[in-house]
Amino acid sequence: MTATTLQRPTAAPVAPVPTTHAESPRWARPLFWLLIAATAALYVVGLSQSGTANDFYAAAVKSGTESWKAWLFGSLDSGNAITVDKPPASLWAMVLSARILGFSSFSLLLPQALMGVGTVALVHGAVKRWSGPAAGLLAGLAVALTPVAALMFRFDNPDAMLVLLMTAAAYCVVRAIDSTSSQGRSRALRWMLLAGTAIGFAFLTKMAQGLLVLPAFGLVHLLAASTSVRTRIGHLLAAAAAMVVSAGWFIALVALWPAASRPFIGGSTNNSLWELAVGYNGLGRILGGSGNGGGGGGGQNTMFGGSSGITRMFGTAFGAQVSWLVPAALVALVAVLLLTRRAGRTDRTRAGIVLWGSWLLVTVAVFSFMSGTIHPYYAVALVPAIGALVGIGGSYLWTHRDDHVARSALALMIFATSVWGFSLMTRDAPGWMTWLAWAMLAGGWASALVLAFSTERLRKVAVVAVVVGSLFSVVGTTAFTAATVTSGHTGSTPTAGPTTSSSQGGPGGGGAGTSSSAVTDLLESTTSRWAAATVGSQSAAGYILSSDVAVMAIGGFSGSDDSPTLAQFQQYVADGDVTYFLSGGDARGGGPGGGSSSGSEITAWVEATFDSTTVGGTTVYDLSS
Secondary structure, eight states, X not given: OOHHHHSOOOOOOOOOOOOSGGGSOTTHHHHHHXXXXXXXXXXXXXXXXXXXXXXXXXXXXXXXXHOHHHHHHTBSSTTXXXXXXXXXXXXXXXXXXXXXXXXXXXXXXXXXHHHHHHHXXXXXXXXXXXXXXXXXXXXXXXXXXXXXXXXXXXXXSTHHHHHHHHHHHHHHHHHHHHHTTTTOHHHHHHHHHHHHHHXXXXXXXXXXXXXXXXXXXXXXXXXXXXXXXXXXXXXXXXXXXXXXXXXXXXXXXXXXXXXXXXXXXXXXXXXXXXXXXXXXXXXHHHHOBSSTTTTBSSSOOOTTTOSOSTTGGXXXXXHHXXXXXXXXXXXXXXXXXXXXXXXXXXXXXXXXXXXXXXXXXXXXXXHHHOOSXXXXXGGGGGHHXXXXXXXXXXXXXXXXXXXXXXXXHHHHHHHHHHHHHHHHHHHHSTTSSHHHHHXXXXXXXXXXXXXXXXXXXXXXXXXXXXXXXHHHHTHHHHHHHHHHHTSOOOSSXXXXXXXXXXXXOSTTOSSOOOOOHHHHHHHHTOOSSEEEEEESHHHHHHHHHHSXXXXXXXXXXXXXXXXXXXXXXXXXXXTTOEEEEEOOOOOSTTSTTOOOHXXXXXXXXXXHHSOEEEETTEEXXXXXX
C-alpha cells in the first residue's frame, strides 16, 4: 500500500475565490451597484418623516451647530452645562452635516442613512473577498432587509455609526489576513492598525458595546493569517495599541481639560468619561445594579428587553426586530464548519464563518444575559454578522449541493427561515398580512422539501426550488422592513415593524417636552448664557429644539446626575447666567434607584425663593427678580 492510499478522504476542493473586479463575473459589478442604489433609496427616501427622531440627540446636534465646544464634547446645550450620556463621535458627523446643510430633519438623519449604505457595502466587500460575489450580494441584501437596520439607519441614535465602524474594522481584518499571503507583512500591519483605529472610534461612539467584536477579530487573525505565530500576535498587539490611541486621545482630552470650562459628563458620577465607560455604559449595563438607570435600578431590567436568558433574542422584544434570518445563519454556521473541518488552517471560507460566527455568538450571549438596561434596537449590532453568515453559507452550500449534507443544510436554511418568519408574523403582528405569513410558510416548506430530495437528474428542479424558497423565506423580514421605512419613528426607544412606530416610556419618557409659542418667545427674549433651566435633558431638549437659545438640563438625562449642585446653580443665578426656571421637568431620577439630589434641592430652593407665573401652560420662575 502506498502512503497515498492510507490518507483519509478529504472534502472536494473549492474553486478559487475571485478577489478583484477583473476576476469577477460580468454580472457582479452591475448587481453590486444595483444593491447600493436600492439600499440608498430604502434608507433615504422619506427620511424626514421621523422629524427630529430622538429629540435628546437632536438637541445636542442643534447645540453643536451653535457652539464648537458643544460639538467637541457632545453637549446637550450650547451653554455647555452637561453632555449627553454617550461619547460624541456620532454627534460629530450629524453636526457637520447640519452645519453644511442647515439644521433640519433631513440634514440630521442623512449621515445615518449613508452609514447604512456604507455598512451594506462593507459587508458585501468583506464577504466577497473570501466567498465570491454571489455570497457578497446575498450578505449585503440580508443586511438591508433586516427591520432593525432599516430603523436605526434612519434614526439619530449612535448605533448607526457604531455598526458602520465595527463592520469597517471587520473589513480591515479581512484585508489584513489577505495581505499576509500576498503583499507582505507591512500592508497586513497597516490594515490591522486601521481595524484597531475603527474600534477605537466605535468606543467613542457607544463605549463598551464596540468592543464585543474583538474576540472574533483576534480569533480569526490567529487562525487564518499566513504568518508565524509571533507575527500574528504582534499584529494583534499593534491593533490593540491603535485602538487605545484612537479612543484614548479623547478620554485624555476630557480629563485634562479644566472641568470648570467644559460641560459635565452626563451619566457619570464624578464628571469623568472613563467612569462613564466603566460604570453607566459598561459594567452597569452588563451586571445591573443601582446607579443612573444604566444598571437597571438595582436588579435585572426587564422593562425594555424582557427577561434575560438564551431565548431573549427570539422573544417579543427582540424577535421581530432582528431574528428573522438567525435560524438560517446558525444552520449555515454549523454546516459550513462541519464541511470545512478538514480544510487547511488558512482556508478562507472557514475563516469567514469563524469571523462572523464569533461576532454573532459573543454579541448574542452578552445581550441575552446582561442584567442592565438593554433596548431592542441594540440588536442592530448583530445584523452584519447575520447577513454575512447567510451569504457565506447559502453560497457555499449551493456550490457543494452534490453533497447530500450540504444540500440538506441549504434546505434546512430555507425551511427554518420560513417557519420562524411565520411564527414572528403571527405572534408579533397578529392580523397583519396573515395571507403573506401563510404563503411564506407554504412556499418555504415546499421548496425546502423539493431541494432536500432532488437528485443529480433534477438539477433544474433544485435551482427552481432554491430560488423560490429563498424568495418565500424572506418575505416576512422584507414586509416588516417596508413597514418600518414607510412610517415615522420618534422617542428614545423606537421599534421596527408595522404594529408600532415608537415605544414610549421608561426613564425620561419617549420624547422631549413641548414648548408653547409663548414660552418660546419668552426664552428668546433673554440674553443670558442659559435662557432657562429645567430638570432633565428630555424636557430641556424640547425647549432647545423649539427656540434658538440654550436651556440648562439640571441632572442630565431624566434628572439623575448631580450637576449642577445647588451651590453651583445659586452662583449661576447670582451671576445672571440663568434667567428662568421652568417647572414640569423630569425629576424622577432615572429609575427606581432614586432621584437626583441636586435636581430636587434646586427645585425646592427655586420654589421657596422666587415667585412663579404661568406662561403658555408652563409654570415659570423669574430668577432675575
